[in-house]
Amino acid sequence: MIFSGNSNLSLAKVLAKKTGLRLGKILIEKFSDGEIYVQVQENVKGKKVFVLQSLNCPADENLMELLIIIDALKEMAPEKITAILPFYAYRRQEKKLKQGESITARLVAKLLETAGVDAVILVDIHSDKILDFFRVPAKNIEATDLFVEYFRQLKLKNAMVVAPDKGALEDAKRFAEKLNLEAIFITKKRRTHDQVESMTLSGDVKGKNIIIIDDEIDTAGTISRAAELLKSRGAKNIYVGCTHAVFSGPAMVRLKKAPIKKIITTDTISLPLEKRIKKLSVVSVSSKLAEFVANGVCNVMEDARLKQAKNS
Ligand code: R5P
Numbered sequence: 001m002i003f004s005g006n007s008n009l010s011l012a013k014v015l016a017k018k019t020g021l022r023l024g025k026i027l028i029e030k031f032s033d034g035e036i037y038v039q040v041q042e043n044v045k046g047k048k049v050f051v052l053q054s055l056n057c058p059a060d061e062n063l064m065e066l067l068i069i070i071d072a073l074k075e076m077a078p079e080k081i082t083a084i085l086p087f088y089a090y091r092r093q094e095k096k097l098k099q100g101e102s103i104t105a106r107l108v109a110k111l112l113e114t115a116g117v118d119a120v121i122l123v124d125i126h127s128d129k130i131l132d133f134f135r136v137p138a139k140n141i142e143a144t145d146l147f148v149e150y151f152r153q154l155k156l157k158n159a160m161v162v163a164p165d166k167g168a169l170e171d172a173k174r175f176a177e178k179l180n181l182e183a184i185f186i187t188k189k190r191r192t193h194d195q196v197e198s199m200t201l202s203g204d205v206k207g208k209n210i211i212i213i214d215d216e217i218d219t220a221g222t223i224s225r226a227a228e229l230l231k232s233r234g235a236k237n238i239y240v241g242c243t244h245a246v247f248s249g250p251a252m253v254r255l256k257k258a259p260i261k262k263i264i265t266t267d268t269i270s271l272p273l274e275k276r277i278k279k280l281s282v283v284s285v286s287s288k289l290a291e292f293v294a295n296g297v298c299n300v301m302e303d304a305r306l307k308q309a310k311n312s
Contacts, residue, residue, distance in 0.1 A: 001042060002293070005053035005069055007062040008086060008270045011286060012052040015084075018290040024049065028065065036061075038068045044078040050293060051081060051117075055089030055108075056269045057248060063089050063108065067115040074116030082119040083112060084289060086268035087244050091126040092193075094133075109133035121292055123268050123285055124171075124215045124243040141292065143266050144171055144213060146283045147241035148178045150264050151211055158236070159209040162186065164199075164226040172213040175241070181211075186226055194249070196221045199229050206234035216244035217265075220251040224258035231259040244268050245282075247275050255279070 001024040004012030016023045025041035051073065053066040066083065073081050090104035105126075112120065113136060120138040122130070131138045151159075161181050163172035165188040176183035184203035191197040210230050217223050217240075227238045238260050245265040247255075252275060255263065266285045276282070 001044065001047065002050045002052060002084075003040070003069060003073065005051070005062060005065045007056060007065070008052065008054040008267070010270055011054070011086060011267050011284070011289075014267075014284060014286040015052065015289050015293065018286050019293045021050070021293065026069065028069075036065050036068050038065070038072045040069075040072045040076060044073055044076045047078050048080040048082070049073060049078050050084055052084040052086070054087040054269055055085060056087045056244075056246060059089035063111070067111060070112070070115040070117050080118045081116060082121060083117045084121045084293075086123045086266075086285060086289070087246075088122050088125055088130065091130060094127045094129045103133075105130045106133040109138075121289065123266075123288070126215060127167075139292065141285070141288050142171075142174075143243045143268070143285050143288060144175045144241065145178075146266060146285065146288065147211075147213070147264050148175065150281075150283060151179060151239070151241070154239075156209040156211070156237075156239075158207060159211060160184065160203075160205060162205070162210050162212045162226065162230065164188065164212055164214050164222045168214050171215065175211075175213050186229065188222060188226075194219050194221065196225050199225050201229060201233060204233075205230050208235055210235045210238045212238065212240045212242075214240070214242045216246050217242045217251060217255070217263075218246040219249045220247070220254040220258070223260070223263075224254040227258045227260050237261045240264065243285075245271055245275070245280075247271070252277070 002016050002021050003024040003026050027039040029037045051069055055062050090108050094105040119136055123141045124143045125140050159181055161172050161176035161183040163169040163185040169185045172183045187200045189197045240263040242265050263280045267282055
């Protein structure tokens with residue numbers, strides 16, 4: 001059974017359909033002061049269950065909702081609770097840069113374990129370090145594969161892949177290899193958390209069709225500045241492949257204005273209609289998630305078969 005919080009019910013429905021699993025009945029309400037009430041309306045005793053929740057904005061509320069769902073499920077003694085978190089909150093602080101800071105990505109992992117999660121599935125997390133914060137099994141799914149097929153079909157001539165900062169280079173390289181393309185990077189300096197100060201390009205992009213690969217677009221400062229820089233250096237058309245469409249603050253204004261022909265993103269975050277602009281296409285991560293859920297279900301069947309064999 002798959003249970004879903006409120007943040008990405010559409011993805012949970014598609015996943016349930018793809019895996020043939022049922023969406024578990026769950027009541028989620030709010031008290032007048034905003035506190036969350038959850039009641040699981042299924043018998044999950046001894047069963048393996050999945051809980052899907054994207055921890056995008058409002059991250060604190062979505063996280064708390066998830067923790068309460070996990071705790072409520074745990075009370076009913078399931079065999080295993082696997083959290084599917086297409087978007088992981090507080091991912092950006094996975095290390096301390098200054099004295100007195102919190103490693104928030106680790107804190108979220110601790111909270112999930114305290115609530116009672118037994119395994120975690122994440123999608124294109126900011127840094128592999130985050131997996132080490134979990135003592136329970138944690139798996140990262142690479143969604144950039146979904147863009148490979150998209151761009152293969154576009155058959156772009158004279159194309160090149162660009163990572164908009166050094167941190168995105170490894171993903172960009174893996175992606176470029178699959179399309180037999182070269183990957184270069186931009187060196188980005190930030191003024192504050194959300195403000196890009198300067199960008200420098202590491203190669204020649206004149207006359208090239210560019211595919212920028214990044215894990216997320218938040219305020220779109222990185223992507224819009226990168227696109228402007230590439231265009232000013234003579235790039236032809238600019239395409240963007242980005243897993244998480246966070247789109248906060250000035251993002252929509254920047255994306256509309258930026259010299260970008262097409263942005264391909266995924267449904268790790270459920271986008272409201274007003275953010276689905278013309279140059280944006282959404283591919284679903286459900287097929288990728290379904291592979292892992294199916295593996296989990298196969299394990300259940302295998303376990304049951306082993307148990308039966310042992311008893312007979
Ligand atoms: C940075 O490390 C990430 O890969 C993204 O480039 C960044 O989070 C995007 O943020 P923004 O859209 O606010 O520039």
